[in-house]
Amino acid sequence: MAEDLENKATSYEAWMREEGVPVVEGYGVDVAKIALGAWPRRGGGGAFVQLRGMEGATGMEIVEIPPGKALEPEKHLYEKVIYVLEGLGSTEVWQAGQGKRFFEWGPGSLFAPPLNCWYRLINGGGQRALLAAVTNAPLIIDMFHNSDFIFNCDYQFRDRYDGEEDYFAVGKKRYMVGRGNYWDTNFIADVATAPIDAHEWKAAGGGFTGFEIAGNSLVGHLVEWPVGRYHKAHYHGSGAVLLILKSEGYTIMWPNELGIHPYQDGHGDQVVRVDWKPGSSFSPPSGWFHQHFNLGSEKARQLALRYGSKRHKMGIYLAAQKRDGGVFISVKEGGTLIEYEDEDPEIRRDYVAGLKERGVPLDMPGIGRR
Known part of the structure; x- marks a missing residue:
């Protein structure tokens, strides 16, 4: 059977399906009330959000970390900005040849893991932690359409992050x-x-x-x-x-x-x-x-x-x-x-x-x- 190229999904859409969590669509959503599914690769619960105006330029994910647990470490070649909806926790960030940096977060906190650095999100409280993240993953995944490269590239963007001790301090x-x-x-x-x-x-x-x-x-x-x-x-x-x-x-x-x-x-x-x-x-x-x-x-x-x-x-x-x-x-x-x-x-x-x-x-x- 010939491949149906006219109706083929984008690489990002295909990747979302492979991740196996719900995908919620619409002009608007209540991010705290989205139904989540198990996300084995991440080690918690989650969902993707496809809002009408994203148009392949940005993506959104919701992740849930159970009390006292942590998500699996990850790194990637797309940018991500994280907003904490609920819970208390911390993040550890590192790359090869450098020590780990830690910082704590709570409801309303906002931060961004440096590009292609390893990071791990940890729930330090007795209630679930719920985080919303906006990414440019659709652009990057559609451009390279190669998950191994996007998630396993070893290049270090030291112009963005070079292990600075005060990197995650509030800027002045x-x-x-x-x-x-x-x-x-x-x-x-x-x-x-x-x-x-x-x-x-x-x-x-x-x-x-x-x-x-x-x-x-x-x-x-x-x-x-x-x-x-x-x-x-x-x-x-x-x-x-x-x-x-x-x-x-x-x-x-x-x-x-x-x-x-x-x-x-x-x-x-x-x-x-x-x-x-x-x-x-x-x-x-x-x-x-x-x-x-x-x-x-x-x-x-x-x-x-x-x-x-x-x-x-x-x-x-x-x-x-x-x-x-x-x-x-x-x-x-x-x-x-x-x-x-x-x-x-x-x-x-x-x-x-x-x-x-x-x-x-x-x-x-x-x-x-x-």
């Missing part, structure tokens, strides 16, 4: 690039309480801090914005994975080809809404405007894991937002952001109605408190 270097604030750190103790810089470009009264981590191209940022307010719509490339840390609300998304007034122009049926709360995760598709709305009674805070390193730039990411920092620049000025005064009027009307249902006052510029 913060700086600005263009309209954004950035932080060099290989460890964040708790993303829910980490300091965020004031930043008005994407949300009135909001905050934004991007972080560079482990010499990766896959990095991230933290954002927050006040009660009764919402973000400006913007778009970028595929692969950004967003996790909600505080408050509850919703996000709307639509293809930028529909223009900046999707409801007014008769395309409201193509606007996708994802409701969220702490633990929710979603991923806007490439080139889709997306806009985040806080309906809760506390500041909303969000963690994004994505491409867009300022130190290790990727041409495909820059092109998707038209220019470096395009997500902070109005579409009228060649960027990919819609200013409040230019947005579809129905967007604010829907938000006002949602706030009224909850008894939360509106506090948007130009409207004032109600």
Whole structure:
């Protein structure tokens, strides 16, 4: 029988099936409530998540470590950023010719194993540890389609990690690039309480801090914005994975080809809404405007894991937002952001109605408190 090349899976999709754990798909998921399966290679439980906007640029995995146990050591040629959902534990990191380094983590911690270094995740508590990781495994596995090379290559990327004693300490270097604030750190103790810089470009009264981590191209940022307010719509490339840390609300998304007034122009049926709360995760598709709305009674805070390193730039990411920092620049000025005064009027009307249902006052510029 001839091989069905038209319907053949990608190498990453085939690898996920071989790993034998559940694969969950959708626009958005609650990462803490995903059904997990036994993952013999890892030595714990787990699942893969395929969000609509990952599009082969990033992947996501959830791993569970039983109380007092550890996952099997591993190393690989793809980047991985890990966020701790539940539990207390530690990680040991090493490579040939160097001693092991240890660091501890708890709920809200974020870190990245250096590329192709051995690492082991250990649960030091009496309850399960649950971790979510975003990777660029789809790109790497699809490119090389050779698991032996990806998981057993001995090359050491000493420009990224060379056994430094303080490598996993919280970084102190913060700086600005263009309209954004950035932080060099290989460890964040708790993303829910980490300091965020004031930043008005994407949300009135909001905050934004991007972080560079482990010499990766896959990095991230933290954002927050006040009660009764919402973000400006913007778009970028595929692969950004967003996790909600505080408050509850919703996000709307639509293809930028529909223009900046999707409801007014008769395309409201193509606007996708994802409701969220702490633990929710979603991923806007490439080139889709997306806009985040806080309906809760506390500041909303969000963690994004994505491409867009300022130190290790990727041409495909820059092109998707038209220019470096395009997500902070109005579409009228060649960027990919819609200013409040230019947005579809129905967007604010829907938000006002949602706030009224909850008894939360509106506090948007130009409207004032109600």
